[in-house]
Amino acid sequence: MAARRALVVLVAALLVLTGCAGHESRVKVALDALDRGEPEYAVQALNEELEVSTKDEVPPLEGDNALLLLDRATILQSIDDYEASQRDFQLADKGIELLDFSHSAADDVGRYLFSDDVGPYRAPAFEKLLINTFNMMNYLARRDLEGARVEARRLAVMQSFLKEQRETTSLLGLGSYLAGYTFEKSGRTSEALLSYEEALTYDDFPSLRDPLRVLTGGRSKSPRVDALVGGAGPLSTAADEGQAEVLVLVGYGRVPQKKPVRLPIGLALTAVSGIISPYDRAKANELAAKGLVTWVNFPRLAKARGSYSLPELTIDGRRHSLEHILDVEDEVRREWEEREPTIILSAITRTIARIVAGEAVAAGTNAAAGKKRNGGGVVGLLAGLATSAALTAADTPDTRSWTTLPSNFALSRLRLPPGRHTIVVRARGMTKTYQLTLEPGEFQVVVATALR
Amino acid sequence: MAARKFPCSRCLATISLCYATRMAKPLTTRRHFGTLAILGAAATACGPTYVRGSEEPGLDDPAMSTRLDKRDLQKALHEQLESFRDSRVFGGFQESAERPRVSIFPLANETSEHIDSALDALLSDVETWLVEADMFDVVSVERQRQMMAEIDKQQGGGFDPSKVAAVNAQLGTQFYFTGKVYNADERTEDARRVQYFMFMQLIEVATSTVKWQHKTEITKALLD
Numbered sequence: 001m002a003a004r005r006a007l008v009v010l011v012a013a014l015l016v017l018t019g020c021a022g023h024e025s026r027v028k029v030a031l032d033a034l035d036r037g038e039p040e041y042a043v044q045a046l047n048e049e050l051e052v053s054t055k056d057e058v059p060p061l062e063g064d065n066a067l068l069l070l071d072r073a074t075i076l077q078s079i080d081d082y083e084a085s086q087r088d089f090q091l092a093d094k095g096i097e098l099l100d101f102s103h104s105a106a107d108d109v110g111r112y113l114f115s116d117d118v119g120p121y122r123a124p125a126f127e128k129l130l131i132n133t134f135n136m137m138n139y140l141a142r143r144d145l146e147g148a149r150v151e152a153r154r155l156a157v158m159q160s161f162l163k164e165q166r167e168t169t170s171l172l173g174l175g176s177y178l179a180g181y182t183f184e185k186s187g188r189t190s191e192a193l194l195s196y197e198e199a200l201t202y203d204d205f206p207s208l209r210d211p212l213r214v215l216t217g218g219r220s221k222s223p224r225v226d227a228l229v230g231g232a233g234p235l236s237t238a239a240d241e242g243q244a245e246v247l248v249l250v251g252y253g254r255v256p257q258k259k260p261v262r263l264p265i266g267l268a269l270t271a272v273s274g275i276i277s278p279y280d281r282a283k284a285n286e287l288a289a290k291g292l293v294t295w296v297n298f299p300r301l302a303k304a305r306g307s308y309s310l311p312e313l314t315i316d317g318r319r320h321s322l323e324h325i326l327d328v329e330d331e332v333r334r335e336w337e338e339r340e341p342t343i344i345l346s347a348i349t350r351t352i353a354r355i356v357a358g359e360a361v362a363a364g365t366n367a368a369a370g371k372k373r374n375g376g377g378v379v380g381l382l383a384g385l386a387t388s389a390a391l392t393a394a395d396t397p398d399t400r401s402w403t404t405l406p407s408n409f410a411l412s413r414l415r416l417p418p419g420r421h422t423i424v425v426r427a428r429g430m431t432k433t434y435q436l437t438l439e440p441g442e443f444q445v446v447v448a449t450a451l452r
Numbered sequence: 453m454a455a456r457k458f459p460c461s462r463c464l465a466t467i468s469l470c471y472a473t474r475m476a477k478p479l480t481t482r483r484h485f486g487t488l489a490i491l492g493a494a495a496t497a498c499g500p501t502y503v504r505g506s507e508e509p510g511l512d513d514p515a516m517s518t519r520l521d522k523r524d525l526q527k528a529l530h531e532q533l534e535s536f537r538d539s540r541v542f543g544g545f546q547e548s549a550e551r552p553r554v555s556i557f558p559l560a561n562e563t564s565e566h567i568d569s570a571l572d573a574l575l576s577d578v579e580t581w582l583v584e585a586d587m588f589d590v591v592s593v594e595r596q597r598q599m600m601a602e603i604d605k606q607q608g609g610g611f612d613p614s615k616v617a618a619v620n621a622q623l624g625t626q627f628y629f630t631g632k633v634y635n636a637d638e639r640t641e642d643a644r645r646v647q648y649f650m651f652m653q654l655i656e657v658a659t660s661t662v663k664w665q666h667k668t669e670i671t672k673a674l675l676d
Contacts, residue, residue: 090566094517097644097674098674101642101643101644101674101675101676103676146560146561146568147566147568149562150561150563150564150565150566153563153564153637154564154565154637156564157564157637157638157639158639160639161639161640165641
């Protein structure tokens with residue numbers, strides 16, 4: 001009788017657990033809104049997930065709030081609310097750093113039994129680098145060079161750390177480019193040249209040719225810089241020419257999201273054939289043969305959200321070319337492909353652990369029931385299955401990631417005469433218009449983002 | 453940062469696992485109530501609370517980030533002003549019959565942390581101290597900000613320190629306080645350490661001579 005009651009409790013727990021949802025469901029409403037071109041509604045949806053009423057409220061840095069803040073910051077930037085965006089990025093930066101240093105035995109046990117989703121989020125290298133890069137954009141758009149320099153220095157600290165960890169990423173190029181721009185506009189020539197030199201190790205950046213002619217004064221600097229300048233000689237500054245300078249930076253598209261998938265155990269074993277231990281393979285095969293294990297839950301990176309054509313830039317009615325400078329999606333895929341086998345392996349190991357736990361419960365229940373009366377086998381079997389099923393239901397694949405990252409970046413850097421200018425950017429079916437009034441020698445950064 | 457909250461479903465799963473593994477023992481109704489009590493406690497135990505510093509002794513003590521906080525600013529202010537009070541130039545001011553006119557310029561933030569508001573607070577403390585010392589004619593920090601904002605606009609973004617002399621000439625000041633904060637920011641797999649070096653100086657406007665300078669060091673870290 002007691003065992004039966006226990007079984008009822010377990011089944012009830014199972015029913016509750018079946019309702020578990022991963023991170024992808026927490027951001028679904030916001031991402032759908034972005035697809036419809038309704039970023040304000042997306043912010044509202046994230047506010048609800050963060051349990052705050054408005055974008056002006058900040059949530060406590062707990063759970064996955066740092067990750068949701070990253071999404072909110074990106075969307076706020078896309079609607080040109082740079083001040084709120086920079087606050088959210090700052091908070092998220094702190095939160096992601098805290099999560100990096102958080103370890104607990106409970107998290108490890110949770111990961112082993114339930115899901116990688118248990119425990120703190122560990123941001124991949126490219127996300128860490130992009131937090132400071134994105135926030136630098138906010139400060140530059142607001143012409144706050146001191147704030148931008150702080151972000152440039154934070155980026156340098158992270159770059160140095162990742163290099164020591166032997167984690168390289170092509171995303172360093174964009175950050176270094178913007179750091180160079182920040183120092184250049186701050187009048188810090190040597191720091192600007194160092195950052196530009198760093199940027200050139202990742203890409204060619206033709207738009208850097210003229211700024212480097214100004215900064216080097218036409219003198220030989222380094223093989224990379226010299227190759228780009230190509231002996232073109234010095235160039236006067238925009239201020240000396242009585243002109244202003246505009247940097248238009250366009251982020252467009254969205255990186256693919258992680259989605260939960262269920263894979264038959266046989267296919268999963270094939271996917272990790274090179275790295276699974278003989279014991280785990282034997283155990284998985286044994287359990288599969290019993291018909292106990294059939295599916296493994298884990299996350300997968302979704303397909304690309306279509307092909308991306310280069311955005312259009314028009315200034316005062318005249319078309320200007322944009323330079324494609326970064327394929328974030330490519331980096332996301334590269335990083336994911338490196339990690340995917342390990343993630344599938346963890347999922348298989350978890351599945352085995354759950355079944356073993358279920359078997360132990362079944363054996364224990366049978367033993368207990370057997371003391372009171374004979375024929376407790378059915379109760380034991382059901383209890384074991386219920387335990388295994390409850391743990392399986394709790395397995396929500398870890399789909400956490402910075403879901404609102406633009407998949408590509410393009411830029412244009414040009415000199416304009418002082419006065420009023422109308423800048424129009426068209427990307428992914430969206431049109432954004434900016435009215436600028438420029439003074440001689442002034443600079444302005446336009447950050448245009450189309451998150452769909 | 454508060455400990456990570458497990459989703460309730462995970463709590464339930466953990467408890468049900470423990471529960472299931474104990475099923476070998478005879479179960480009683482009391483145990484069910486025990487389990488439910490734990491579940492209830494888990495569901496209701498957490499939630500943030502606002503508190504007042506005066507009600508919570510030691511509230512200002514823990515470091516909550518690698519930025520500068522009240523304790524750090526107090527330390528910096530104490531060290532800087534102590535050094536200034538002991539300086540020869542301060543002795544000269546005490547002996548002089550005239551009250552020197554001084555202004556206070558922002559400390560340049562050359563660090564990897566957004567500590568601007570903390571540095572502004574520090575400058576306001578310095579301003580307060582100078583006013584209370586009743587030996588100087590102190591130009592309002594707010595007035596200087598307005599002037600610098602105008603220059604900032606003229607410069608096309610970013611205050612140019614070389615224009616400080618022009619601002620001082622307009623303000624009619626004889627001396628001005630200024631300074632810079634640098635840091636050494638390093639990160640490893642299980643720690644991040646930020647060492648701050650705060651330099652404050654008093655400069656004579658007419659000659660650009662540094663009449664007094666002092667360095668304060670503060671270290672903050674995030675450890676695993």
